[in-house]
Amino acid sequence: MDSLNLDRHSVVPLYFQIQQHLLQDIRSGKLQAGKPLPSEEAISKRLRVSRMTARQALKSLCSLGVAYSQRGKGTFVSEIKLEKNFRQVQSFTQEMEAHGSRPHSKLISSEVVAVPAGEEAAEALHLAPEEEVIRIRRVRVADAVPMGVETTCLPRALCPDLLDKFDPRLSLYRTLAQIYGIHIVQADEVVEAGLADSDESRLLRIPKKSPVFLFTRTSYIQGGKAVEYVKSTFRGDRYKITNRLGQFSNDNPSGGEA
Amino acid sequence: MDSLNLDRHSVVPLYFQIQQHLLQDIRSGKLQAGKPLPSEEAISKRLRVSRMTARQALKSLCSLGVAYSQRGKGTFVSEIKLEKNFRQVQSFTQEMEAHGSRPHSKLISSEVVAVPAGEEAAEALHLAPEEEVIRIRRVRVADAVPMGVETTCLPRALCPDLLDKFDPRLSLYRTLAQIYGIHIVQADEVVEAGLADSDESRLLRIPKKSPVFLFTRTSYIQGGKAVEYVKSTFRGDRYKITNRLGQFSNDNPSGGEA
DNA sequence: AAGTGGTCTAGACCACTCG
DNA sequence: GAGTGGTCTAGACCACTTG
Numbered sequence: 108m109d110s111l112n113l114d115r116h117s118v119v120p121l122y123f124q125i126q127q128h129l130l131q132d133i134r135s136g137k138l139q140a141g142k143p144l145p146s147e148e149a150i151s152k153r154l155r156v157s158r159m160t161a162r163q164a165l166k167s168l169c170s171l172g173v174a175y176s177q178r179g180k181g182t183f184v185s186e187i188k189l190e191k192n193f194r195q196v197q198s199f200t201q202e203m204e205a206h207g208s209r210p211h212s213k214l215i216s217s218e219v220v221a222v223p224a225g226e227e228a229a230e231a232l233h234l235a236p237e238e239e240v241i242r243i244r245r246v247r248v249a250d251a252v253p254m255g256v257e258t259t260c261l262p263r264a265l266c267p268d269l270l271d272k273f274d275p276r277l278s279l280y281r282t283l284a285q286i287y288g289i290h291i292v293q294a295d296e297v298v299e300a301g302l303a304d305s306d307e308s309r310l311l312r313i314p315k316k317s318p319v320f321l322f323t324r325t326s327y328i329q330g331g332k333a334v335e336y337v338k339s340t341f342r343g344d345r346y347k348i349t350n351r352l353g354q355f356s357n358d359n360p361s362g363g364e365a
Numbered sequence: 366m367d368s369l370n371l372d373r374h375s376v377v378p379l380y381f382q383i384q385q386h387l388l389q390d391i392r393s394g395k396l397q398a399g400k401p402l403p404s405e406e407a408i409s410k411r412l413r414v415s416r417m418t419a420r421q422a423l424k425s426l427c428s429l430g431v432a433y434s435q436r437g438k439g440t441f442v443s444e445i446k447l448e449k450n451f452r453q454v455q456s457f458t459q460e461m462e463a464h465g466s467r468p469h470s471k472l473i474s475s476e477v478v479a480v481p482a483g484e485e486a487a488e489a490l491h492l493a494p495e496e497e498v499i500r501i502r503r504v505r506v507a508d509a510v511p512m513g514v515e516t517t518c519l520p521r522a523l524c525p526d527l528l529d530k531f532d533p534r535l536s537l538y539r540t541l542a543q544i545y546g547i548h549i550v551q552a553d554e555v556v557e558a559g560l561a562d563s564d565e566s567r568l569l570r571i572p573k574k575s576p577v578f579l580f581t582r583t584s585y586i587q588g589g590k591a592v593e594y595v596k597s598t599f600r601g602d603r604y605k606i607t608n609r610l611g612q613f614s615n616d617n618p619s620g621g622e623a
Numbered sequence: 624a625a626g627t628g629g630t631c632t633a634g635a636c637c638a639c640t641c642g
Numbered sequence: 643g644a645g646t647g648g649t650c651t652a653g654a655c656c657a658c659t660t661g
Contacts, residue, residue, distance in 0.1 A: 118657095120618050120630060141588065146646060157632045159417075162647080167616035170428075175587055178647050179639030186589030187551065196611030293445065293611040300558045300576040300601030318558040318576050329433055330399065331444030343558030350608065353454030353551040358425035360378050360648080376638095378649060404627060415651045420628080436628050437658035618629080627659075635651075641644090 113154055121156055125164035133173055133184055140186040144174060147182075193351040196294045196326065199247045199257070200278035208249040214275040215244040215256075215310075219263055228260045228336045231325045239263040245275060246310050247339075253311045255320075255341035265289060265334060289334060294326040298348065307340050318343035371412055379414055383422035391431055391442055398444040402432060405440075451609040454552045454584065457505045457515070458536035466507040472533040473502040473514075473568075477521055486518045486594045489583045497521040503533060504568050505597075511569045513578075513599035523547060523592060547592060552584040556606065565598050576601035 111128045113121055129145075132138045145153070150161035165182050168174040176182045194202075203210035221237045222229045228240065240260045247255045259279065261269065266287050273282045283289040299321040308315045319340050326335035369386045371379055387403075390396040403411070408419035423440050426432040434440045452460075461468035479495045480487045486498065498518045505513045517537065519527065524545050531540045541547040557579040566573045577598050584593035 122630080123618050126616070143646095148646075157634090159633090160631060163630085165647090170616050176647060177640085179641080179645085181640095181646060183588060187585060193553075194608075194610060291611075293609065295451075296606075296608045296610060298556070298606040298608070300578045300604075302576050316574075318560050320558045327445060330441060346558075348554075348556040350452075350554045350556070351551065352452060352554060353549075358384070358428050360381050380649080401627095406627075415653085417652090418650060421649085423628090434628060435659085437626080437660080439627060439659095625660090628657090630654100630656075632654075633652105635649100637649075638647090640646075 111154065113156070122160050122163040122167065125150065125154065125156070125161065126167045129164065129168060130171075130173065138184050140184050143181040143183050144168070194349060196291055198278050198280035199255075201280070203249045206249075210247070210249050211276050212245040212247055215246060217241070217243045217270055217275060219270070222260070227323075231336045232260065232262055232333050234262060241266065241269050243275060243279070247341075252345060253342075254346055255339050256307055256310050257337060257339035260336045261334060283334075290328060291326045291334065292329050293331075294324050294335075296325075297323045299323075300343075301340075303340070303342075311340075311342055313342060313344070320346060320348070369412065371414070380418050380421040380425065383408065383412065383414070383419065384425045387422065387426060388429075388431065396442050398442050401439040401441050402426070452607060454549055456536050456538035457513075459538070461507045464507075468505070468507050469534050470503040470505055471511075473504060475499070475501045475528055475533060477528070480518070485581075489594045490518065490520055490591050492520060499524065499527055501533060501537070505599075510603060511600075512604055513597050514565055514568050515595060515597035518594045519592060541592075548586060549584045549592065550587050551589075552582050552593075554583075555581045557581075558601075559598075561598070561600075569598075569600055571600055571602070578604060578606070 111125070113124055115121070117124070129138070138144060144165060147158050147161045147165060150156070150164065151158040154161070165174065165176070169176055169182070172187060173185050174182055175185055197205070199212075200210045218241075219239050220242055221239050222234060224234075224236045228234075229238075232240070234240065239262075241263050242258065242260050244256070244258045246253050247257055261283075263269075266283065266289070269282075269286075272286055273279065280291060283291070301319055301321045302316040303311065303313055303319045305315055307319065308317065319342060322337070322339045322341065324335075324337040324339075325333050326337070328334055369383070371382055373379070375382070387396070396402060402423060405416050405419045405423060408414070408422065409416040412419070423432065423434070427434055427440070430445060431443050432440055433443055455463070457470075458468045476499075477497050478500055479497050480492060482492075482494045486492075487496075490498070492498065497520075499521050500516065500518050502514070502516045504511050505515055519541075521527075524541065524547070527540070527544075530544055531537065538549060541549070559577055559579045560574040561569065561571055561577045563573055565577065566575065577600060580595070580597045580599065582593075582595040582597075583591050584595070586592055
């Protein structure tokens with residue numbers, strides 16, 4: 108806390124400089140789990156910022172999950188490790204890279220098709236009748252091991268020339284962001300447990316009726332417009348799901364009593 | 366917006382009264398998806414609160430996921446439905462009730478045991494050597510259909526007389542909260558896809574080698590202390606997982622560019 | 624140029640926890 | 643009673659978007 112020199116002319120907000128500094132102290136162990144962080148008053152006085160700015164720094168640590176506040180007591184370092192790889196909206200590519208594996212994909216097919224009304228994909232993407240979608244079917248591979256089969260549908264209107272510009276071995280999400288400015292920020296996902304059919308077992312090189320995950324995912328951009336509908340099958344013997352549940356952002360003055 | 370009378374002497378914070386009012390307008394359709402919410406200025410002037418208070422109301426809507434802000438443009442109603450039942454930290458009981466089913470449980474066994482060091486449960490709960498845990502094994506039932514088998518471990522030190530006071534047919538989480546003041550606020554969960562063994566298939570009344578989910582869950586209270594370790598097996602034909610991914614709480618001034 | 628959200632200040636009163 | 647976080651005020655300057 109002492110050694111921090113705030114740069115008051117930086118474009119980086121003061122509260123963010125403070126947040127980063129505290130985060131560093133937590134990671135380095137200078138601030139230990141369960142111990143109180145400096146109070147709003149203390150930060151305010153020592154760094155000569157207003158209390159609201161100090162408060163914003165502390166609250167941002169809370170919403171990151173590395174701290175928690177108790178009225179009348181203080182703000183404390185959480186014992187929960189943040190650094191682990193929990194599930195976010197991310198492509199297979201990002202997920203595998205975060206996990207230390209080298210991902211790539213084998214293209215099975217890619218096409219432009221008109222989805223009949225009533226089909227799941229048309230429902231999920233709110234397509235107009237007979238609106239065209241781009242459909243890409245790929246085998247997802249990590250470190251030369253086939254992990255899953257994935258079929259992605261995107262409304263053609265959003266990315267008309269995707270099939271010309273997209274190298275199907277690379278990350279679709281990165282391509283969408285770089286070329287079309289489409290940033291997926293949220294996804295709804297249904298996971299089922301099932302058995303591999305003959306097609307899947309051949310592509311994934313596993314015995315028929317092996318246990319598999321069946322994913323159905325709809326992805327959204329900021330504001331909630333659906334831009335992607337994906338169905339995929341992943342190997343149960345090589346793939347597992349890691350979730351972190353809870354951690355409500357309690358903007359509820361009751362503090363979340365139930 | 367017009368008809369709102371703020372109660373300035375209520376214990377309910379002003380920002381929360383405003384938030385609730387806007388939430389109602391969104392749910393009723395008076396404020397439609399994609400349309401701008403009243404600006405901070407507008408709320409501030411019309412309701413005669415400071416701009417920071419108006420801002421807090423709007424930001425709380427953002428962190429609930431029902432709105433999003435764009436610098437220089439405004440704050441808009443998100444198209445994403447919030448009302449759906451997404452996965453939170455909740456007991457089987459709560460999950461089934463939210464889904465409209467009547468849950469109960471059949472006790473298979475309950476005991477106090479000393480967990481050998483090195484075992485998974487001891488690791489997850491950070492138990493001292495030879496520390497005792499309470500272990501409860503139950504079949505989870507929804508509307509008379511057996512859904513899964515669940516084995517829960519809790520450090521005995523936290524709830525010494527749990528086995529006397531807990532009706533195993535009811536919600537464990539509710540009992541922990543009511544009797545011991547233990548509020549589980551977060552959980553880490555690993556999900557695997559597998560096949561039912563003979564024991565599980567008998568208890569769940571499904572064929573052997575049916576597809577199942579295998580859950581391993583560690584639950585935490587505020588501050589990150591682990592209080593529960595659960596392993597469970599759920600039917601793949603009757604149970605599915607619904608997740609909402611993403612929705613970062615961006616306390617990052619960059620706005621989350623990647 | 625006008626409107627918007629993002630940040631910041633320097634105060635204030637309150638309810639809560641703890642010694 | 644001293645210290646803490648929760649709420650609130652009435653201003654301010656900035657960067658950004660849009661017409």
